[in-house]
Amino acid sequence: MGRADERRARQRGGARRAARGGSSTRRTGIRRFFTWKKILGTLFGLCLLCMGAFIVLYMVIDVPEGNPDAMRQSNVYKYSDGKTMARVGQVNREIVDLSEVPTGVQHTFVAAENKTFYKDKGIDLKGTARGVINTVTGKGKQGGSTITQQYVKNYYLTQDQTVTRKLKELVISLKVDRKKSKEDILAGYINTSFYGRSSWGIQAAAQAYYGVDAKDLNVEQGAYLAALLQAPNQYDWGIASDTGKKLAVARWNYVLDNMVDMHWLSASDREGMTFPKPKAPKAAAGLEGQEGYLYTAAKAEVMKDLNLTEAQFDAGGYTVTLNIDRKKQKQLEKSVRQQLTDNLNPKSKKADSRVQAGAASVDPKTGKVLALYGGEGLSKHYVNNATRTDYQPASTFKPLILAAALENNATTQTGQSIKASTIYDGTNKRPVVSDGQKVGFAPPNEDDHSYGPVTVQTAMNKSINSVFAQMGVDVGMDQVMATAKKLGMDDADLKPYPAQTLGTMGASPMEMAGVYATLDNHGKQVTPQIVKSVSKQGQDVPLPDAIGNQVISRGAADSVTSVLTGVVDDGTAKVSVRDNPARDGQQVAGKTGTSDDNKSAWFTGYTPDLVTSVGLFGEGALKTSEAGAHVSMKGAGGLPRVDGGSFPARIWAQYTFNSSASNGEFDLDTDMGAAVEVPSTPQDTPSAPESTPQDTPSAPESTPEDTPSAPESTPESTPPTDDPSGGVTPPTDSSSPTFGIPEKPGDSGSNKPRGLTG
Template identity: 30%
Template sequence: MRLPQIALPQLSLRVSVVLCTLIISSVIFYNEIIIDLPNPHSLRNFPDKLTTQIVDRHGKLLYKIYEDENRTLIKLNDLPPHIKNAFLTAEDKDFYHHKGFSPVGLVRAVYKNFTKDRLEGGSTITQQLIKNTLLTNEKTITRKIKELILAFQVENIFTKDEIFEMYLNQVGFGGTAYGIQEASMQYFNIDAKDLNIAQASFLAGLPQAPSKYSPYGENPELAYTRQKQVLHQMVKNGFLSVDELDLALTVKLEFSSAKTEINAPHFVMFVKDILTSQLGENIVNHGGLIVTTTLDLELQNLAQKAVTEEVSKLKNFNVSNGAALVTNPQTGEILAMVGSKDYFNLNEDGQVNLTTSLRQPGSSIKPINYALAFEKGLRPSSTIEDKPISFNLVGQGPWVPKNYDGRFHGTISLRQALGSSYNIPSIMLLSQNGIQNFANLAQSMGITTWNEPERYGLSMALGSLEVKMTDLATAYSTFANKGIATPLKSIISVKTRESKDLFLASCPMQMIADPESATALATDQSCSKKRAVSPLTAYLITDVLSDNSARTPAFGFNSVLNIKPAKVAVKTGTSNDLRDNWTIGYTDTFLVASWVGNNNNEPMSRVASGITGASPIWAKIFNQIIEKYPQPKEIAKPDNLISVPICTLTGTLTCDGCPTRNEYFVKGTEPKVSCNPQLVKTILELNSGNLWPKIKSHGDRKHHQKKYQNSSSVSNSFFLGFSFFLTFFLRRVPSNILILLFWNYFVYVLHNQSILLSHTETFTKHAGCLPAKASIKFSTTSLAIAILASIVADAI
């Protein structure tokens, strides 16, 4: 039998067509599918968008930074088995048995695609992972083919558990919640590892249609229906027993609020700005960093409450805002930062951080001026004249500064001048120290904003040049830290997803700019601690600011500045036009600064430093610190200091008739000469004569005399009747005289407390506490009324 003959030309043509078709198809397949197929190994770098977490020093969450995807990685081994079982049931029960795709599911999907004229699922967990990471969401045959090829490749590169872990960290759950950890936090406010079966089954049902099954959506009942479907299917798949099902169905799902939480918002944004400037927005927003900060959230909440409560009491003073800062002066760590009374009050610019805003410091800047004087050899015992002075300012005419109380106090020690915050001595010191020298020292102590010499002037002694609270805290920390200026620090560590620390511990405000190339932490000495003043000067300033008797003439003996039982160094400040009111003080372990005023710079109506305004905020925070934390240690005195009793009016050794107190001197530099009693007497008389104010804006002498006379008239009327009573029943005239004399004296002190010249320990011992003429007048009046009352009473 002969075989059919095929013409060679015809065979050759058919083969050519087939070959050409194959070649063309291969080229098309290569160009459309293979050439731009993603590298499956790149899954190791996914997800590429991770949430950065900012936490406090104890690991408590403050804020999460992300753009459109809030995601935190978690290990599969850290999750309970029922989470895996719930997701296998809801998404791909045969996941551990196929090689990346399900033939049955694929056939079913193809059939539905042809019958419904649209592309549908059938995707395995592996395919879903690829679709959400390596490919787009376009619904085309080309994309589906790529998905199948990549699924096969991925299954040959990674283990099943690795694929499942990547899926759980990548999948979306609605809104900005991506990954099982953030889904757990968003819906239940718990970590994923703590999810129970009921909660896990609910979350497992979400990825199929997050909006449809959302408990916050239009039909929240669908969320429960979907959860029950998953639970029943888990029983069918052998993942749950009937008893476990019944128990899970009885669990009530309690969903947390969907709002974004932020603690210590001003501090968080302060830290975020630092991170962004050092690392760039992309790393901060998508890098999944864990930023451990210096903040103590408990202390932060305490400080925020103090600011909010105390500012609310100042509405009648035209005060609308306040701020506070708590630091560790030894390390510079920021423990609390309250930038306003309410961050979320947009009507009052609550998001403005007043701890980093420029404000006039008022008298709170004075310790730096006195520190410069101490560096030049003066001591707290050195004396200065508090008397009328005038300065001719170019183009402005004469400037006649005044004290806050409107009085002149004569010859006083630098201790009393600083403690009672008298203005004139501070100005005189600055004129001696030199304005540029003062600015230089302030800069070395941490004031970063004094860089315009054309604005310098003697008014800087009174705080006319603006500063930041953060800078002022750094400057005061220098005194607490034995003269070492320590930059503020807000960050302890910045760790990447690979646990690499990007933070330069030796340089508080700097991070490694390139995380990829950072293998060793470099040391940058440019921002290390630096000595600004000597340990001696730092201690002397601290000793003066913690001396309650030194500030008693201005603030009273039991002011809120007197924190018991701790020895706290503290200074207040009020700007000249009542736009800013400050209090700042410290121990060896804590520094607290507070401020009140108005964001729009509108003047306050009235604020009394040390009584109202910033002081109650400061005192409330510090008192609670003393209660909650270990008692601070008294700042150590330099070994070469000795205590010597001196005359407070001359700064020399004591003599008869002179108020005395102990002062510190470097051994060998203490005074060798005693004071002159006649000179002391003259100074006392001059000081007494200076007590009546001579500044019109604070009232003239007649005004104060009238104020006193009105007060004494009331007191005399009261005790006139009281004298009749005592004399009639007791027949003891001398007691009436003594009582009436005491009453007049008491009333006088109440209304003229700020004119006491000597310290409390010398108050009852020495003259000079009352104006001479006034004392005589009151004594005579009291005596006459008492005698008259007694005579009349006896006659009755």
């Protein structure tokens, strides 16, 4: 090869090296590290890493227990007609089953928040990514979460806006979507969301904005509630600015338009819809006036019937519907006000400040408590006077003694059957005798009045203590107390000693109303129930039956009812009840009661369809040295003594004659009582014992065996004999004493009580 060839060869090699050297220069710097292969490889690696991390998170994070605050509910109390009386609890929420929400209303929430809800897997990756970015960059709350994610946030997590919480939300939402049905998730979402006006959940919101239950919402109303979830306070029509109202209407339209797009609403129906303006905000239903007493009585009954602790019940979720009839409740309150409180001046008269009133009214056929009066109001007087049991029922207990006598076929000390026409000695402070021996009890009659020989009917009419004290021993105090328990009295205070014949045990108006309701129900036990129904989260809870077994025979119960008509027509209640112009021929049975030293006064009475017990109690006024003590009511209302025939009977009459069915008739299976034939001595010529009280005990105090007027020692020459009707015919000798008897005796053997036609 020549030199020229060598030179050309070297030049070609140098050119190739120069070309290679030039290419190396252009790939220096950042391009050396970021090729497409490297970028794609890195992204793929990151995806694998994220997927791995997510798998780890999915395996590590479990679905937690529900947030206690999200489960907290109020207890809701309703009147018998369904009107809400009160909501009690820390959180205004009442969880309802999705089946109680109309399908169209369900769709409004899906249309507002998550149109793909029924198809998605519980998460929205784009929305979640946007939320994470917004959180990291400080741009505020996320948007675009699914209904499942929002439910998870409400129920399982917190409202904190952190990356960690959002990642947990994502994982838990996936798991919840797999474990729960869409219906369960939607129900959880609408029950845990906040709607404004202190309302949590759709039921509370429906009441707060439209005054209806969730089951009664229409689509227009549902669309507004669904719209509220985006901005509850801003969209609340009652407090919203003009801008807020415009935004609320725009959001409402958005919800309905989405429903049309999803074919959940026809275009024609959509065109006909107008914005449903909600009601103005108002204070939540509370416990004003008598409602506080209704609430406490209902709560106590539910806890007892369902065997719940107070903590369990107060956890919430119960809907308690009461048997209270709002019309009768208002009438009872009006009667107490007009007949009692309008006649008292507690601020200036000490005696007037001592008077507390309580009352309970019961349907004898069902046991429903239709009305209740507990006092001035729960905030002023915490004790419920309708259910308190610390005052004596006094003579309202006497009918139970007669019921025990009739049920047990009891006899007097001389073996005579105890019936309405049986003769007893009504002498004041007459010693009670058992088997010819004094038992150490000689009760005084009211005002120390002596009556001498009287029938049981008259003794009931005039509430003669000495007669019923002896009758209780004749029957046997164990039997008397057993009958009282059967009729519905609490046996905790039923001790079998003679003084109990005066009604010295404790009792409440509710308790006595139940006892007399059992008599009115022909001896079939009635347990007063203020609660009509209880449900928890839409599921009804079974309650005990208010009507029980036959506890005394119908004949015994009906005979007592017949006798008690005499108290109204001829006895201690005739002025307030018999002569009441509103009575209008109504048949009535009842009994007054006034305790020792006038610390309590009662009238418990009934018509065929309504039993009501009214009690007045002497209680020391607050902020005095007597506060809470049992004190006398003497002088209250300008009366020397507040007895059962005064204020209690007047309250009872006004309430009953405006609440009970007019012209109702007792259906009595008896030939005893006010209809029994008795001696026909003219009423205007009463015997000496009726008009001249004796200041000293009669002969029975020292020699009961020789006393001709006492049933235990009726002379053998003129013994009482059973008449064909089953009563006892008194002696007819003209020299015998004239016995105290009811006015206008009826025909012998009639089973219709005298005086019941007005």
